Amino acid sequence: MNYSMDGFRKQLHGELLAIKTLIESAEDGEPSAQDLVEHVNALITQSNGVNCVSCDTDPLFNDLSNLEIEHVALPTDEGVHFL
Numbered sequence: 001m002n003y004s005m006d007g008f009r010k011q012l013h014g015e016l017l018a019i020k021t022l023i024e025s026a027e028d029g030e031p032s033a034q035d036l037v038e039h040v041n042a043l044i045t046q047s048n049g050v051n052c053v054s055c056d057t058d059p060l061f062n063d064l065s066n067l068e069i070e071h072v073a074l075p076t077d078e079g080v081h082f083l
Contacts, residue, residue, distance in 0.1 A: 008050055015043045033074060041071045 018039045047069065054063040 008046065011046055012043070015039050015046065019043070037072045037074055044069045044071055 019036065022036050022039065047067075048065075051064040051067045053061075055061040
């Protein structure tokens with residue numbers, strides 16, 4: 001199995017940078033909850049994905065899929081909306 005740690009780190013960097021930018025623009029009242037939730041959910045997806053990666057020959061690289069986090073959901077008038 002191949003897993004691109006370079007790709008993962010680039011995606012992680014991009015999502016964290018987007019969240020940082022959204023938070024910094026909060027002073028202007030700009031980022032919507034939906035924008036922030038979308039980026040947080042992308043990070044949750046990446047974390048959940050990498051936690052499922054393991055290597056049988058490496059005792060320090062185990063399957064951690066039990067650490068799964070559910071996506072953030074926004075309440076709506078019709079109930080809860082998962083993005």
